[in-house]
Amino acid sequence: MIPTLAFFWFIRTTKAVLFWIYLWQLKEYHIGRFIDHFRTEKGRSLFLNFSNVLKIILFIYFFTLPLLFFFVVFLIYIAESAKTVWNLFKKRIKKPVLTKKTVFLIFSGLFVEIFSLLLIYLNAKDVYWFAFWLLVFDVLCPFIISLVVLLLQPLAVFGRNRIIRKARLKREGFKNLLVIGITGSYGKTSTKEFLYSILSSKLKVLKTEAHQNSEVGISQCILDNLKPEHEIFIVEMGAYNQGGIKLLCSIAKPKIGVLTGINEQHMATFGSQENIIKGKYELIESLPGDGVAFFNVKNKYCVELYNKTQIKKFLYGEAAKFMGEEDILGAAAVAKELGMTEEEISRACDKIENKFPGIQVKKGINGLNIIDATYSANPDGVISNLEYLKSFSGRKVIIMPCLIELGKASKEIHKRIGVKIGEVCDLAIITTKDRLKEIKEGAGSKVLLTESPREIFEKIKSFCKEGDVILLESRVRNSLESTQKLIEMLEK
Numbered sequence: 001m002i003p004t005l006a007f008f009w010f011i012r013t014t015k016a017v018l019f020w021i022y023l024w025q026l027k028e029y030h031i032g033r034f035i036d037h038f039r040t041e042k043g044r045s046l047f048l049n050f051s052n053v054l055k056i057i058l059f060i061y062f063f064t065l066p067l068l069f070f071f072v073v074f075l076i077y078i079a080e081s082a083k084t085v086w087n088l089f090k091k092r093i094k095k096p097v098l099t100k101k102t103v104f105l106i107f108s109g110l111f112v113e114i115f116s117l118l119l120i121y122l123n124a125k126d127v128y129w130f131a132f133w134l135l136v137f138d139v140l141c142p143f144i145i146s147l148v149v150l151l152l153q154p155l156a157v158f159g160r161n162r163i164i165r166k167a168r169l170k171r172e173g174f175k176n177l178l179v180i181g182i183t184g185s186y187g188k189t190s191t192k193e194f195l196y197s198i199l200s201s202k203l204k205v206l207k208t209e210a211h212q213n214s215e216v217g218i219s220q221c222i223l224d225n226l227k228p229e230h231e232i233f234i235v236e237m238g239a240y241n242q243g244g245i246k247l248l249c250s251i252a253k254p255k256i257g258v259l260t261g262i263n264e265q266h267m268a269t270f271g272s273q274e275n276i277i278k279g280k281y282e283l284i285e286s287l288p289g290d291g292v293a294f295f296n297v298k299n300k301y302c303v304e305l306y307n308k309t310q311i312k313k314f315l316y317g318e319a320a321k322f323m324g325e326e327d328i329l330g331a332a333a334v335a336k337e338l339g340m341t342e343e344e345i346s347r348a349c350d351k352i353e354n355k356f357p358g359i360q361v362k363k364g365i366n367g368l369n370i371i372d373a374t375y376s377a378n379p380d381g382v383i384s385n386l387e388y389l390k391s392f393s394g395r396k397v398i399i400m401p402c403l404i405e406l407g408k409a410s411k412e413i414h415k416r417i418g419v420k421i422g423e424v425c426d427l428a429i430i431t432t433k434d435r436l437k438e439i440k441e442g443a444g445s446k447v448l449l450t451e452s453p454r455e456i457f458e459k460i461k462s463f464c465k466e467g468d469v470i471l472l473e474s475r476v477r478n479s480l481e482s483t484q485k486l487i488e489m490l491e492k
Contacts, residue, residue, distance in 0.1 A: 001127055005074055006117060009134050011081035013141065017109040018095040020145040024105075025096040028214065029149065029156065030240050032269040036405055039268075041434045046142070051076070055139055059132075066128040073131045101156055108148050113137075160216055167219035167251055170226065177230060179252050180334065183237040183245055183283045184260030185276065186378045187296070187327045188213070191260050192236045194331035194352065199232055201348040202340060206230045213238035215247055222251070232338075240269040242279045249286035256337075257283040258294045258330055262301040265378040267407035281305050294333055298326050324384040328352075359385065367466030369394075377403055377474030379413045385471055386417075386424045392469040396425045399456060400473035401432040402439070411438050418442020425471075427463055429456055 027033040037043040055076070061069045087093050096102040116137050124130035137144070171177075180195065182188050189210070196207045208221045213236040226233065237248045262280050270276045284293045284305065295306040297315040306315055316333040317326025332345050340348075360372040369392060373385050377400065389396050398421060406413055414435035419442035421428045428443050430436055431451045440447045450456060460470065 001074075002121065002130055005077060005127075005131060005134070006121070008074075008077035008081040009138070010113070010117065012077060012084050013113055013138065014110065015084045015087075015093060016138075016141045017113055017145055018093065018106065020142055021102060021105050021109060021149070022094045022096040024146070024149050025099075025102055028240075029153070030269065031150075033240060033405065034146075036268040040402075040404055041432055051080070052139070055135055058135065062128070062132055070128050070131045073135055077134075101159070104155075105149060105152065108152060109145050112144060112148055163219045163223070164215055164251055167222040171222055171251065171253060174226065174228075174230075177226075177233055178256070178338075179233045179235060179254040180256040180258065181235050181237050181249060181252060181254030181283050181286075182258045182260060183239075183280050184258075184296070185263040185265040185280070186380045186384075187260035187324070187330075188236045188238065189375075190324065190327040191258060191330050192234055194328045194349075195258075195334055196234055197352050198331055198335045198340070198345055198348040199234070199338070201351070202344060203231045204229050205232045205234060207234040208236050212236070213248075215244075215251060218248055218251055237283060239279055240266050242270065242275055243282070245279055245282035246286055249283060254283070254286065255288060255291045256294070256334060257287050257291065258334060259284065259296065259302050259305065260327065260330065261296045261299040261380060263299075263378060263380050264406050264409040264413060266405050267409050268405040271407075273409070277301055277305070284309055284311075287311060292337060294330060294337075296326050296330060322384075322387055324381075324388070359388070364470065365461070366464070368460070368464055369467070369469040371469065371471045373471060373473050377401075379403065379406070379417065382417055382473055383420055385473060386420045389469065389471050390424050394467040394469055395427070395464060396469050396471070397427045397429065397460065397464065398425050398471045398473055399429045399431065400471075402430065402435040403474070404434075410435060414438035415442050418447075422446060427459075429459065431456075 023037070024034060027037060038046070054072075058069055058072055061072075084093070096106070117134075120130060120133040120137070124133060182192050182195075184191075192207055196205055199205045206221075206225055206227075208218055212218060212221050218235055218237070221235075222233075233252065235248070235252045235254065237245050237252075239245045239248070259280060262277055264273060264276070267273060267276060270279060287293060289311060291311050293306075293309050293311055293313045295302040295309075295313065295315050297303060297306075297317045298320060303315070306313055314333055314337070316330045318329075320326040320329055328349065332349065335345050335348075336342070359375075362370040362372060364370040371385065371389065373381070382400065382403070386398065389398070402414060403410070403417075415438045418439040421439065421443040425443070425446060428439070428447045430439060430447055430449050433449055436447070436449055448459065450459070464470070
C-alpha cells in the first residue's frame with residue numbers, strides 16, 4: 001500500500017510544487033505582491049477550499065480512527081492525482097515559465113519533495129504514520145516551497161546584481177546615448193510605443209520590450225540589444241516600492257524623464273499614495289541638471305510635481321479630448337524637444353495604426369465588436385477604456401475582474417468604476433467577487449457575477465446582437481488561459 005500511496009501523492013504534490021513556483025514568478029518574487037494575493041477571494045480560496053479543510057479535519061481522526069484516516073487520505077490522493085493527470089492532458093496545469101531561475105527552483109522544490117518522501121518512508125512506524133506525514137507535507141507545501149524560494153533568493157539577488165553590474169558597465173561605454181525614462185501608474189507602455197514610432201522615423205532608437213520594465217529586464221535589454229548605432233534608448237520603468245525607480249535610473253542613466261500619470265495602482269505594496277508619488281518622482285530626481293522633465297497635465301499629482309521641479313520642464317496633454325490621448329501628445333512633446341518638426345511628427349503619427357496601444361478592436365461572432373484590453377488593468381485605464389467604449393453604437397458590455405493591489409483605496413476605486421459602468425454599459429460581467437459589492441453600488445442591476453468562460457460566452461450569445469460591443473478588461477479569473485479561451489470563443 002505504501003508504494004501505491006506514495007505514487008499518487010507524488011503526482012499531486014509535484015503539481016502543487018509547480019503551482020507555487022508559478023505563483024511566485026507571477027508576482028515577480030516580490031513578497032508584498034505575493035502576500036497581497038491572499039487578500040483576494042481567489043487567493044483565499046487556495047487555502048479555504050473543501051479539500052484543504054477536509055485534510056485538516058482528518059488529523060482529528062488519526063489517533064481515534066486510524067483506519068478511516070488512512071482510507072480517506074488514500075482516496076483523496078487517488079482523486080487529486082487523477083485530476084492532475086486530466087488537467088495535464090487538457091493543458092490546464094499552471095506551471096512557471098522556464099527560465100534559469102525557475103528551472104533551479106523546480107529542481108530544488110522536487111529535491112525537497114523527494115527527500116521528504118524518502119525521509120518519511122524510512123522513519124514512519126507503519127502505513128498510518130506514513131499517510132499522516134504525507135498529509136502534513138501536503139498541508140504545509142505552500143509554506144515549504146515559499147521557504148525554498150526565499151532561502152534561494154540570495155543566489156537570485158547575486159545573479160541579479162551581476163547582470164546589473166554588467167549592464168551599468170556597458171551603458172557607461174555609450175557616452176553619446178540619449179536615454180528617455182518613462183514611468184507612471186498608467187500610460188507608460190502607450191507613451192513608450194508612441195514615442196518609439198515617432199522617433200524611429202528619423203533616428204536609430206532602441207526600446208525596452210513588453211515586461212522589460214524591471215531592473216533585470218532593463219539590464220538584459222542593454223546587454224542583449226543595445227548597439228553602437230543606437231542614438232536613443234527609450235526605457236519603460238516600473239516599481240512596486242520606493243527606491244525601485246531610483247535603482248532603474250542608476251542603470252539606464254536617463255537625461256529625459258516622462259511622468260505619465262499617478263493613481264492608486266500598487267498601493268498595497270507601496271503602502272500609501274504619498275509613497276507612490278515619491279516613488280514615481282524618483283525618475284525626475286535622478287535626471288541631471290541639464291535634463292528635461294515632462295508631466296501629464298491631466299493628472300493632478302503630475303501637476304503638483306511639475307510645480308516643484310527645478311530643471312527644464314514641460315506639461316503636455318492639454319489638448320487631449322479623451323482619456324489616454326495625452327499619451328500620444330506626450331510622445332509628440334518629447335519628439336519636438338528633440339528637434340523634430342511638427343510636420344515630421346504629424347507624418348509619423350499618421351503611420352501609427354493603433355492609437356490605443358494595449359487595446360485591439362476585433363470582429364467577433366454574430367457581428368460583435370470586441371475591444372481586447374486584457375494586457376493589464378489599472379483604475380484610470382479602466383475608466384479610459386469605458387470612455388472609449390462610449391464612442392461605439394449598439395449595446396455595450398464590459399467583462400472584467402475586480403482590480404488588485406489597490407490597498408485601502410480599493411473600495412472607493414471600485415465604487416467609481418461601478419458608477420462609470422452604470423453610465424456607459426448595458427451589462428457588466430464581473431469575474432471575481434472581491435469588490436463586487438462596491439461595483440454594484442454604482443452600476444446597480446446591470447452587474448452579473450460569473451468566472452466561467454463558457455457561462456460568459458453563453459450570456460453574451462443570448463444578450464448581444466450584431467453591432468454590439470464587448471470590452472474585455474484585464475484577465476478573466478486573473479488567468480491568461482481562461483482569458484484566451486474566452487477570446488477564442490467570442491472570435492469564432
